[in-house]
Amino acid sequence: MPVALTVPGLLVLALVGAAAARLAVTRIVVYGGSLVFCAGLLAAGVNALTAPVAHLVLPIGLPWIGLQLRVDALAGFFLALIGLGGAGASLFALGYARHEHHPERVLPFYPAFLAGMALVVIADDAFSFLFAWELMSLTSWALVLAHHKEAGNTGAGFVYLIMATFSGMALLLAFGLLAGPQGAYAFDAMRAHPPTTAIAATVLVVTLIGAGSKAGLVPLHVWLPQAHPAAPSHVSALMSGVMTKVAIYGFIRIVFDLLGPTEWWSGTVVLALGGATAVLGVLHAVMERDLKRLLAYSTVENIGIVFIGLGLALAFRANGFTAGAALALTAALFHALNHTLFKSLLFFGAGAVLDATGQRDMETLGGLIHRMPRTAVAVLVGCAAIAALPPLNGFASEWLTFQAVLLHPDLPQWGLKLMIPVDGAALALAAALAASCFVRAYGICFLGRPRSQAAAQAREADFWSVAAMAGFAGLCLLTGVFPGAVIDTLAPVVQTLTTARMPVQLSNTWLTIAPVAASRSSYNGLLVFGFIAVSMILTLLAVSRLSTRGVRRAPPWDCGFPDPTPLSQYSAGSFAQPIRRVFATVLFRAKDTVTMPPPGDSRPATITHHITDPVWDGVYAPLGRAVLWIAEKANVLQFLTIRRYLGFVFGALVVLLMALTIWQ
Amino acid sequence: MPFISPHGLSFDIAHSLAGLLVLVSFMMLYQVRLLALLHVLALHAFVLALSVAWQAHIQDAPHLYITAAIALLFKALLIPWALRRMVFQMGLHREIETVGGIGLTMLAGIALVALSLEVMLPVTANADPVAREDIALALSVVLIGLLVMVTRRNAISQVVGFMSLENGINLAATGARGMPLVVEISVAFSILIAFIVVGIFLFRIRERFDTVDVAALDQSRGGEA
Numbered sequence: 001m002p003v004a005l006t007v008p009g010l011l012v013l014a015l016v017g018a019a020a021a022r023l024a025v026t027r028i029v030v031y032g033g034s035l036v037f038c039a040g041l042l043a044a045g046v047n048a049l050t051a052p053v054a055h056l057v058l059p060i061g062l063p064w065i066g067l068q069l070r071v072d073a074l075a076g077f078f079l080a081l082i083g084l085g086g087a088g089a090s091l092f093a094l095g096y097a098r099h100e101h102h103p104e105r106v107l108p109f110y111p112a113f114l115a116g117m118a119l120v121v122i123a124d125d126a127f128s129f130l131f132a133w134e135l136m137s138l139t140s141w142a143l144v145l146a147h148h149k150e151a152g153n154t155g156a157g158f159v160y161l162i163m164a165t166f167s168g169m170a171l172l173l174a175f176g177l178l179a180g181p182q183g184a185y186a187f188d189a190m191r192a193h194p195p196t197t198a199i200a201a202t203v204l205v206v207t208l209i210g211a212g213s214k215a216g217l218v219p220l221h222v223w224l225p226q227a228h229p230a231a232p233s234h235v236s237a238l239m240s241g242v243m244t245k246v247a248i249y250g251f252i253r254i255v256f257d258l259l260g261p262t263e264w265w266s267g268t269v270v271l272a273l274g275g276a277t278a279v280l281g282v283l284h285a286v287m288e289r290d291l292k293r294l295l296a297y298s299t300v301e302n303i304g305i306v307f308i309g310l311g312l313a314l315a316f317r318a319n320g321f322t323a324g325a326a327l328a329l330t331a332a333l334f335h336a337l338n339h340t341l342f343k344s345l346l347f348f349g350a351g352a353v354l355d356a357t358g359q360r361d362m363e364t365l366g367g368l369i370h371r372m373p374r375t376a377v378a379v380l381v382g383c384a385a386i387a388a389l390p391p392l393n394g395f396a397s398e399w400l401t402f403q404a405v406l407l408h409p410d411l412p413q414w415g416l417k418l419m420i421p422v423d424g425a426a427l428a429l430a431a432a433l434a435a436s437c438f439v440r441a442y443g444i445c446f447l448g449r450p451r452s453q454a455a456a457q458a459r460e461a462d463f464w465s466v467a468a469m470a471g472f473a474g475l476c477l478l479t480g481v482f483p484g485a486v487i488d489t490l491a492p493v494v495q496t497l498t499t500a501r502m503p504v505q506l507s508n509t510w511l512t513i514a515p516v517a518a519s520r521s522s523y524n525g526l527l528v529f530g531f532i533a534v535s536m537i538l539t540l541l542a543v544s545r546l547s548t549r550g551v552r553r554a555p556p557w558d559c560g561f562p563d564p565t566p567l568s569q570y571s572a573g574s575f576a577q578p579i580r581r582v583f584a585t586v587l588f589r590a591k592d593t594v595t596m597p598p599p600g601d602s603r604p605a606t607i608t609h610h611i612t613d614p615v616w617d618g619v620y621a622p623l624g625r626a627v628l629w630i631a632e633k634a635n636v637l638q639f640l641t642i643r644r645y646l647g648f649v650f651g652a653l654v655v656l657l658m659a660l661t662i663w664q
Numbered sequence: 665m666p667f668i669s670p671h672g673l674s675f676d677i678a679h680s681l682a683g684l685l686v687l688v689s690f691m692m693l694y695q696v697r698l699l700a701l702l703h704v705l706a707l708h709a710f711v712l713a714l715s716v717a718w719q720a721h722i723q724d725a726p727h728l729y730i731t732a733a734i735a736l737l738f739k740a741l742l743i744p745w746a747l748r749r750m751v752f753q754m755g756l757h758r759e760i761e762t763v764g765g766i767g768l769t770m771l772a773g774i775a776l777v778a779l780s781l782e783v784m785l786p787v788t789a790n791a792d793p794v795a796r797e798d799i800a801l802a803l804s805v806v807l808i809g810l811l812v813m814v815t816r817r818n819a820i821s822q823v824v825g826f827m828s829l830e831n832g833i834n835l836a837a838t839g840a841r842g843m844p845l846v847v848e849i850s851v852a853f854s855i856l857i858a859f860i861v862v863g864i865f866l867f868r869i870r871e872r873f874d875t876v877d878v879a880a881l882d883q884s885r886g887g888e889a
Contacts (some may be wrong), residue, residue, distance in 0.1 A: 641879070643814060646822075650810045654779065661782045 001056040003044035003079065003122060004069050006037045012648040013037075017107030027097055029108050034114060035090035041118055048076025048491050055124070055380035062127045065186055070124035071533070073492040074257065078121045079331060080247040084475075085242035085340045086114045088468050092348045093234040095464030099355060101105045105146040106232055106597045113139040113238065117246045126175035126185040130168060133250070136571055137164035137214075140243060143235045144227045156226035163213050163223040166605040170210030171250065178258055187258060194260030204266050207254045208273070216300045217307060218277040219615045224300055225284070229292030231362070233351025234291060240299040241344035245336050245373030248306055252479035255314070256329075256497045264411075267315025268419045274311050275426035278304030280615070283587065286437040286579050287611060289572045290360050291350045294441055296341065298386065301430055302339040305401060306332045308423050312404045313498065315416050324407045324498030327515050329494050330487055330502050331400035337486065338393040338479065342385040345472035349379035352461035353445060357454040364452035365445040371458040376446045378469035383442045385476040387435040391529035393476050396483035396513075398431055399523055440575045444448065449566045481525040484513045573609060674722045678839075681715035682801040685835060685882055686777060689808040689828055692748055693773050694766045698759050698820060702744045705824045709739030712831045716838045719845030728838055733835065743827060743859055747820060750863065754870055761818050769815055776807040798839025819869065823862050830855050 013033045018025045048054070053072045061067035061297025093110075116136035123129040141164060145157040157626055177199050178190045195203060212367035213220035228239050255262065281300030288294040316324035339478070352375045353368060354360055369376040385392035388399075405427065408420035450456035460466070479486050484505030491501040505513045514522040577592075588611040597603045640648075688708045695701045713736040719729030751757050780803035788796040809829030813822045834851065869880075 350724055643817070646810070646814045650807075650814050653810065654776070654807070657783045660787075661779065664786050 001054045001069060001071060001122075003041065003048075003071060003118075006040050006044075006058060007115045007119050007122075008032065009037050010111040010118070011526070014115070015371070017109075017111060018104075021104035021107045026107060027100075028094065029104060031090045031097065034111050035094070037111075038081070038083045038086035038090060038114065042087060044071070044078030044286035045076045045083055046489075047076070047338050048079065049073050049489060056450075057354075061131075062125070062185065065125050065127065067128050068124035069122045069128070069189075070187070070197065071122055073496050074249070075121045076250065077490065077493045078093060078120065078245060079367070080246050081337060081340050082114070082117050082121065082242050085238060085245075085344050086117075088344050088348070088472055089234040089241075090240045091471070092237070092351070092465050095304040095462035096234055096355060098347075098352055098462070100232065104143050105307070106143060106235070107552075108236065109139045109142045109146075113143060113235075116553050117242060120241055121249055122247050124187045126187070126190075128384075129187075130172060130175065132170055133171065134164075134212075134411075136243065136246065137168065138241055140164075140227075140231070140235070140592065143231045145230075145237075146235070146269075147230065148231055150230070150618035152226070153230040156223070156230040157179050160223045160227040161218065164597060167210045167213040167220075167247075170206050171254075172225050174203050174206040174210060174254060177206070178254070182319045187253075190258045191260075197263065200259055200262060201266070203259055204255055204262060205269075207251060207259075208270065211247045211251035212273065212307075214250070215244045216247075216277070216281075217273050217303060217304045218280050218300070219619050221281065221300045221303075222613075222616055222620055225288075225296040228296040228299065229290065231352060233292070233347055236296075236342040236351070238346035240296060240347060241340040244299060244303055245340055246260075248332075248336055250308075251310065252497070255310075258319075262314055262318055264315060264318040264413050264416060267313075267318060268415050268640030270307055270314055271416075271419050271423045272311075274304045274307030274309075275423040276304070277307060277429035279302070279433075280304075281427050283579075283583055284431040284436060284613075286433055286440065287576050287584060287588075287590075289362050290407035291362055291365070291441065291445065292347070292360050294362075294437070295346050295350055296438065298434065299339070299343055299344075301434060302335065302343065304384075304430065305398065306335050306339070307425065308332075308427055309335060309401050309404065311423070312401070312420065315411060315420070316404075316407070317498055319411055319413075321407075321410060322498050323502075323516070324404060324410065326494045326500040327400065327407070327504050328404035328491050331397055331659055333401060333406055333490050333493060334483070334486055335394075338397050338476070339386070341472050341479065342382045342392075342394060342477050343470055345382035345476065346377060347384065348465060348469045348472070349375055349382060350455060353458070353467075355461065356458035357452070359454055362441065362444045365455045366448045366452075366566060366569065367446070367450040367455060368458055369446040371450075372446075372460045374466045375461050375469060378452065378466070378473040379446065380472035381476055385437040385480065387438045389435070390523075390655050391477070391480050391525045391532065393480035393483070396480055396486075396523070396525060400483075400487075400515060401427060401656060406521075407516070411525050414567070438581065440572065444570070444572045444575065448569045451566045451569070451571075481529045482506065482511060483523075483525055484511050487513060517587060573607075577609075580609065580611070587614060588612055589614075595612070665753075674687050678715070678718055678722060678876055679797050681711060682798050682835060682839070685711050685715060685831070686801050686804050686808070689805050689812075689832075690770065692824065692828060693769050693808060696761050698761065698818065699748065699757050701821055701824055702751065705747075705827055706740050706744040708828050708831055709735055709744070714832060715835060719838045731834070731838060735831075738855075739831065746825075746859075746863065747823065750866060751820060754866075755820075755881060756820070757816070761816060761821060764815055765816055769811070770852055773808050774809060776811060777804040780804040780807055793841045799836050801864065802832045802836035802839065805829070805835060808832075817861070819862075819866055819877075823866075826858075827855070828863075861889050 009221050013030050017026060017030045048071045053070065056069040058067040058069070065532070090326070097106065113136060116139055119132035120129060120136055141157060142159050143155065146158055148154050148157065161316065175185065178195060179185050179194060180195065184190060184193065194200070208217070209220065216224040228236050231239060257313060260350045262313035264453060270409050278301050281297050281304055285294050285301060288297055309328050312328035313325045313332065316328055350360070352372065353365065356368075357365060359365055381392065385394040388394040402424065405420055405424040412418055487502055487505045495501045500513060508514060510524060511526045512524040514520070580590050590609060590611040592609045593608060595606045595608070597605060685708065688704060688711055691704045692701060692708070698844050713732045715733040716728055716735055720726065720732060781800050784800035784803055785796065789797060806829050809825050809832055812825030812828065816822050816825060830851070837851070
């Protein structure tokens with residue numbers, strides 16, 4: 001299994017990074033080496049989709065199990081995803097990381113982070129899985145704290161560390177339950193002995209907590225919008241684009257593979273959480289003014305969409321409707337792939353903007369399309385893709401998810417019959433809000449006039465960064481125009497998990513995709529692309545033919561403002577105001593306060609808006625207060641007399657012995 | 665190894681020696697004078713040495729004689745003698761310690777013995793009868809040793825409680841067959857080192873606070889006495 005060699009290879013790169021972080025050549029070695037290894041992961045992953053299952057046992061790890069590795073189709077798909085995202089991030093970093101002030105805080109952890117993610121995917125026993133999971137968490141935590149002196153970053157790292165520990169603990173519990181009393185920690189043994197119904201339900205809930213908190217499922221998402229933006233941008237791209245997918249892998253591996261058959265209600269739970277995540281995430285995103293935080297909230301939304309697909313797959317599978325399960329699971333995996341593509345691209349774009357202007361606050365950007373034209377085009381493709389505009393890839397996977405939603409009348413349970421349309425509505429709402437969110441993000445950052453000196457003097461990003469962005473933009477277009485190829489590639493993964501697959505798509509005429517039957521609904525990305533391209537060319541031709549040739553130079557129409565300043569444009573806050581008024585007044589308790597200076601005062605009037613996060617205020621703040629209260633009460637124990645301590649030891653011993661007596 | 669019948673004389677002697685140890689533990693519970701307490705400690709260790717020697721005899725395990733010798737030499741003679749010197753050096757030999765109601769403490773001790781029998785006898789139902797009784801009695805010695813530590817205020821009496829607790833552990837260890845000598849020697853040495861450390865600390869405490877009443881320590885930490 002040559003793919004196992006990439007893990008030690010990446011760890012060696014981490015050591016190189018730790019040994020000589022200050023040298024410029026180390027940066028090239030580490031990122032170039034990561035690029036090569038990620039390309040290897042991508043190739044091995046794609047190869048594993050069709051190859052027979054490979055198994056390898058190394059004599060390290062737990063003594064009686066060893067380190068078990070296994071690459072099947074599912075692992076292959078996610079390996080390819082890690083390879084793709086990692087290769088893109090490494091390519092981007094070749095140029096972007098040139099301006100890193102503290103390379104010694106990034107270089108050692110970056111390859112180790114990649115190695116941890118790859119190891120999670122190929123691990124085949126609980127111990128190796130959890131070890132790799134924690135490696136992934138800890139290295140990414142170190143990367144989040146790379147710029148720990150910036151305001152808010154240490155807090156983000158703290159919250160992330162707590163949530164990562166929590167997620168590891170939850171998964172530990174899940175594996176403990178799956179292993180059963182005989183302690184069978186190898187995944188093969190777990191597959192051979194599916195747990196009883198009650199234990200399976202507990203495992204499902206605990207896995208949802210463990211993997212969900214890593215993926216950013218509401219209400220466990222709070223760390224994500226804090227931690228992802230805090231890291232350097234290529235790491236943000238990896239965390240948002242790839243690490244959340246590894247979390248989804250963990251969920252699929254446990255729930256679809258190890259757990260055996262599940263009850264129908266598990267689909268309802270996953271669907272409810274997925275729908276809430278999609279809507280809450282995008283609502284946050286649409287009101288956010290920090291560009292990288294906006295992207296992180298949008299990650300939360302996309303995770304919600306993926307989980308809607310997974311919930312549908314669970315619901316269909318529990319009812320023996322394997323074709324529907326295959327469709328829903330394909331949609332979820334396809335969307336995971338797409339999200340890796342466009343979210344990495346957008347984080348690269350945000351990194352390029354941050355590098356060029358030093359700003360993440362959208363209110364200080366604007367007009368960058370003139371200063372950074374290549375970045376602007378690539379980011380435009382990414383924004384269109386994430387807003388699910390055809391013919392790009394975001395549309396294809398969301399359309400597939402909708403097709404799966406439309407199959408719900410075939411299900412017998414009323415709980416699902418009611419839940420799935422609600423989720424369909426949530427999905428539609430999220431898609432619409434995402435479109436407005438990225439219109440806003442792109443318009444405020446790249447169009448209009450610069451809102452600050454820094455934005456006015458921005459420079460185009462370097463060659464490597466642009467190459468990474470252009471490559472991902474091209475992939476977004478390719479997977480959008482040829483979705484049938486992706487669906488057919490995913491077939492082996494879906495086949496092993498749902499015992500069914502979607503119909504072969506590439507045999508359809510004109511590359512049309514038809515998820516159930518051509519009579520029901522079909523979509524042709526190529527046709528849409530052709531139509532858009534042709535109509536654009538025709539419009540261009542018409543404009544250039546019919547318009548007058550003469551160029552007339554005149555002052556632009558100033559909308560009645562005698563002194564046009566950039567402040568008179570739409571701002572990020574004003575663009576979001578209608579949505580804030582409609583949705584956030586109740587949910588986020590949004591408040592706008594206008595301060596008017598008294599007559600005669602020359603100060604400008606100000607408008608401030610204030611929103612609260614219901615999840616943070618409702619769940620985390622009380623939890624934090626409770627922990628503090630208990631800690632304060634327990635603090636008394638620090639100041640007791642020696643005799644009291646002895647008394648406690650004695651009392652504990654006696655109580656335990658008495659419990660033992662009664663137990664017998 | 666010969667099987668020891670639960671109805672033979674050797675069993676009765678082993679059992680009564682272990683019982684004697686529990687009895688001496690009870691003597692510690694109510695002994696309020698420090699010097700007398702040290703004498704009881706010496707007696708405790710002496711009974712332990714006898715018991716271990718008897719185990720060595722009936723189990724046909726000569727290495728246990730070494731354990732018995734260690735117990736006799738260190739625990740019955742050396743440590744009580746050193747503690748006695750300390751008491752004289754500190755001028756504590758006339759000290760009478762207040763123990764919270766003797767009757768209540770004794771009742772608690774009886775309850776502890778009942779508890780340890782109740783715990784141990786069902787658990788060790790299949791074990792060798794000698795080891796079984798020994799372990800139950802040893803657990804009561806340990807628990808009473810802890811009780812002594814909890815009810816005393818004086819650091820020296822707490823040390824005495826600790827030593828008797830350790831004797832209980834030794835009794836259990838020798839009652840069970842096949843316990844290697846290395847374990848016992850290392851336990852004996854760790855106790856010796858603990859004793860040295862405690863002795864040094866006692867003098868340091870004494871130097872600083874002019875008393876070995878642990879309540880003074882608590883006051884210096886700002887806790888309640």
